[in-house]
Amino acid sequence: MILAVETSCDDTCAAVVDDDGRIHANVISSQGIHDAYGGVVPELAARAHAERCDLVVADALRTAGITLDDVTRVAVTRGPGLVGALLVGLQTAKAIAVARGLPLVPVDHLDGHLLACTLRPVAFEPPFVALVASGGHTFLSRVDDPDRIEELGGTLDDAAGEAIDKGARLLGLPYPGGPALEALAAEGDPEAFAFPTGAKVRGLDCSFSGLKTSLLYRIRDLGEAEATARRADLAASYQRAVVETLAVRVERALEQTGLDRLAVGGGVAANGPLRERLGALPAAVAIPDRSLCTDNAAMIAAVARFRPALAPEDVAGLEAYATGQRPPAAASAR
Amino acid sequence: MTDRPVVLGLDTATPATVAAAVAPGARSATRIEVPAAGERPGHTRLLLGLAEDALTAVGAGWGDVGRIVVGLGPGTFTGIRVGVATARALALAHGAGLVGIATPAALAEAAGGPGAPFEGRPVLVVQDARRRELFLTWFPDGVAGGAAVVPWTVPHDGLAAALADLGTPPAVAVGDGALAFRDVLTGAGVEVPEDPASHAVDGAALIRAAAASPVGAPGDVRPLYVRDADAVPTAERR
Ligand SMILES: Nc1ncnc2c1ncn2[C@@H]1O[C@H](COP(=O)(O)OP(=O)(O)O)[C@@H](O)[C@H]1O
Numbered sequence: 001m002i003l004a005v006e007t008s009c010d011d012t013c014a015a016v017v018d019d020d021g022r023i024h025a026n027v028i029s030s031q032g033i034h035d036a037y038g039g040v041v042p043e044l045a046a047r048a049h050a051e052r053c054d055l056v057v058a059d060a061l062r063t064a065g066i067t068l069d070d071v072t073r074v075a076v077t078r079g080p081g082l083v084g085a086l087l088v089g090l091q092t093a094k095a096i097a098v099a100r101g102l103p104l105v106p107v108d109h110l111d112g113h114l115l116a117c118t119l120r121p122v123a124f125e126p127p128f129v130a131l132v133a134s135g136g137h138t139f140l141s142r143v144d145d146p147d148r149i150e151e152l153g154g155t156l157d158d159a160a161g162e163a164i165d166k167g168a169r170l171l172g173l174p175y176p177g178g179p180a181l182e183a184l185a186a187e188g189d190p191e192a193f194a195f196p197t198g199a200k201v202r203g204l205d206c207s208f209s210g211l212k213t214s215l216l217y218r219i220r221d222l223g224e225a226e227a228t229a230r231r232a233d234l235a236a237s238y239q240r241a242v243v244e245t246l247a248v249r250v251e252r253a254l255e256q257t258g259l260d261r262l263a264v265g266g267g268v269a270a271n272g273p274l275r276e277r278l279g280a281l282p283a284a285v286a287i288p289d290r291s292l293c294t295d296n297a298a299m300i301a302a303v304a305r306f307r308p309a310l311a312p313e314d315v316a317g318l319e320a321y322a323t324g325q326r327p328p329a330a331a332s333a334r
Numbered sequence: 335m336t337d338r339p340v341v342l343g344l345d346t347a348t349p350a351t352v353a354a355a356v357a358p359g360a361r362s363a364t365r366i367e368v369p370a371a372g373e374r375p376g377h378t379r380l381l382l383g384l385a386e387d388a389l390t391a392v393g394a395g396w397g398d399v400g401r402i403v404v405g406l407g408p409g410t411f412t413g414i415r416v417g418v419a420t421a422r423a424l425a426l427a428h429g430a431g432l433v434g435i436a437t438p439a440a441l442a443e444a445a446g447g448p449g450a451p452f453e454g455r456p457v458l459v460v461q462d463a464r465r466r467e468l469f470l471t472w473f474p475d476g477v478a479g480g481a482a483v484v485p486w487t488v489p490h491d492g493l494a495a496a497l498a499d500l501g502t503p504p505a506v507a508v509g510d511g512a513l514a515f516r517d518v519l520t521g522a523g524v525e526v527p528e529d530p531a532s533h534a535v536d537g538a539a540l541i542r543a544a545a546a547s548p549v550g551a552p553g554d555v556r557p558l559y560v561r562d563a564d565a566v567p568t569a570e571r572r
Contacts, residue, residue, distance in 0.1 A: 036568060046415060087378055089419075315382075317383060
């Protein structure tokens with residue numbers, strides 16, 4: 001049994017997964033304190049992790065109906081993420097591994113999003129193209145094997161979820177904007193306004209900053225009264241542009257790699273129109289349950305099945321890496 | 335608990351990484367790593383290794399630990415979280431009892447606890463709080479007073495006024511802030527020990543300072559931040 005811990009952002013997560021990829025517990029303790037701040041406050045996130053990380057681990061063991069005696073490996077997110085937040089989970093996992101003499105497997109958070117779909121019951125097997133779109137990350141990778149992952153493209157500016165949240169804010173919706181924007185968009189016409197999708201920009205990278213600016217100008221041009229009256233149309237058209245921006249790159253990636261299998265992960269995968277659009281592609285499409293798309297520890301255990309444990313003498317000294325400090329070793333392992 | 339007689343102490347509130355183990359028969363081992371000038375604290379990298387060293391030195395293993403004492407701060411936010419998260423997970427790993435104690439209580443214990451040079455006298459702990467401030471913790475009746483330890487912050491240039499406000503003058507001041515503001519303190523008649531070790535957290539003193547503290551629920555063992563996080567809700571901005 002693998003016990004996994006993930007605290008890279010604002011969810012305190014622990015999971016128990018067996019070596020066949022069956023999930024026995026996937027506990028996600030959402031902090032619910034950041035919404036009032038319009039985004040994650042790193043210090044508050046770290047504080048909340050420190051108050052509950054061990055309790056969440058105990059909860060995962062209880063839910064799985066096991067004790068630490070049944071655990072054979074400990075897995076933990078090493079990065080990238082908020083370093084103060086990461087350290088809480090890292091110390092928790094290290095302490096359990098050291099004190100119990102268990103192997104520790106450090107895992108890259110982004111690999112977790114890429115391989116979440118390998119867990120049962122989806123059990124989607126490589127090779128596949130994977131799209132990960134969340135509040136913090138947006139990228140496309142080619143997964144030939146759990147150990148052979150190549151990044152195909154990323155975002156030049158904002159992540160897709162960030163673009164959604166910023167657009168939602170411009171439309172006066174609360175943070176996080178995803179679900180509210182989707183609900184409002186359902187009442188609008190996605191063809192009402194033409195927002196840029198960069199369809200003519202070649203390659204597999206996306207960019208969302210122009211889209212956001214374009215919404216801002218459109219609202220300004222319409223004037224307050226008209227913009228308010230047409231909020232649903234604006235939301236629907238904006239959402240359509242985000243979905244198209246992603247879908248066009250996914251289509252190209254499938255074509256370029258010759259693969260006909262697609263996995264989708266990250267919080268934006270909850271979006272109905274995106275699921276519909278990608279589901280209509282001529283490919284086998286795997287989108288795991290929402291609890292496996294947003295941050296979770298089961299996906300960290302999923303990766304640990306395929307990664308070596310640290311040498312025992314290296315466990316106590318293991319350090320985290322923040323966003324932007326990903327060591328070459330982690331990048332080349334992908 | 336007699337089958338698990340070893341007590342482990344951990345503190346990461348100051349730049350030093352501190353671990354100590356005490357076993358029956360007065361066997362004890364303390365480990366401390368202080369970062370070199372200009373270097374960052376090595377709490378994450380060092381804490382578990384030092385703890386394991388200390389345990390080995392008293393002939394014990396992780397499974398022999400029945401009680402874990404952790405310094406709660408104040409100190410750097412990240413530092414105290416590393417200590418608390420580690421201690422709580424270690425307690426979970428083998429079902430050991432967990433006790434959290436304010437870090438200044440360990441400094442005060444070493445200066446004014448039983449058998450210490452200032453036994454029974456009033457102790458002021460002065461810690462560097464960065465941002466041109468100090469954390470002060472006041473033990474007016476000595477460490478045996480049992481009064482709740484409530485650290486507070488004063489700006490650097492407010493130390494003299496804070497001393498005057500105490501009522502009773504401290505006999506001694508310890509902590510890295512006491513070293514840095516030796517002149518202000520000695521000018522007010524407060525003794526500041528020469529020995530640098532008096533101003534560093536001693537793991538064995540941490541364990542002694544918590545000797546009478548009951549084991550708490552792990553969820554109640556939380557960092558002592560003293561300061562709020564800098565964050566303003568959207569609704570209160572501009
Ligand atoms: N139904 C939805 N439609 C579009 N975006 C969504 C939806 N639900 C959530 N999101 C977006 O997903 C992001 C959160 O995803 P998550 O994986 O938790 O990201 P992170 O942890 O990187 O912030 C947010 O930006 C949110 O607005």
